[in-house]
Amino acid sequence: MIAHTIQLALAPVFVLVAIGNILNILAQRLSRVVDRSRVLQDRHKQTTGEEHDMVVLEIRTIDRRIQLISRAILLLVISGITIGFTVALLFLEEFLGLSVQPVAGGCFIFAISLLMGALILFMQETRTATALLRIPEEFLESHRKL
Numbered sequence: 001m002i003a004h005t006i007q008l009a010l011a012p013v014f015v016l017v018a019i020g021n022i023l024n025i026l027a028q029r030l031s032r033v034v035d036r037s038r039v040l041q042d043r044h045k046q047t048t049g050e051e052h053d054m055v056v057l058e059i060r061t062i063d064r065r066i067q068l069i070s071r072a073i074l075l076l077v078i079s080g081i082t083i084g085f086t087v088a089l090l091f092l093e094e095f096l097g098l099s100v101q102p103v104a105g106g107c108f109i110f111a112i113s114l115l116m117g118a119l120i121l122f123m124q125e126t127r128t129a130t131a132l133l134r135i136p137e138e139f140l141e142s143h144r145k146l
Contacts (some may be wrong), residue, residue: 026073037132043055076114083107089107
C-alpha cells in the first residue's frame with residue numbers, strides 16, 4: 001500500500017516543483033526591481049522639474065511592483081507549506097490508519113487556490129512593468145513608412 005501512497009503524493013510533489021520554479025522567477029524579478037529602485041533613489045536627489053517627476057512616477061511604479069511580487073512570494077510559500085502538509089497527511093493516513101483524505105483534499109485545494117492567487121499577482125506585476133515600459137511615440141516614428 002505504500003506504493004499507492006507514493007503515487008498519490010506525486011501530484012502534490014509536482015505542484016511543489018512548479019511552485020519552486022515560480023518562486024525562482026519572482027526572486028529574480030524582485031532582485032532586478034530592487035536594484036532599479038536603488039538607482040532611482042540616487043537619481044531622485046539629483047533631478048528637478050519634469051525629469052524629477054518622471055523619476056518619482058517610476059519609483060511609485062517600482063514600489064507597486066515590489067508589493068505585488070512580495071505578496072505573490074508569500075502566497076507561494078504558504079502554498080508550498082500546505083502542499084508539504086498534504087503529502088505528510090497522505091503518509092500519516094497510510095502509517096497510522098487514519099482517515100484524513102478529506103483533510104488532505106481540502107489542503108490540496110487550498111494550496112492550489114493560493115497558487116492561483118500568486119499567479120494573478122504575478123500577472124498584475126508583469127502588466128504593471130510593461131505599462132511603465134511603453135515606448136514613446138517619438139521613438140516609434142509611426143508617421144514614417146519604412
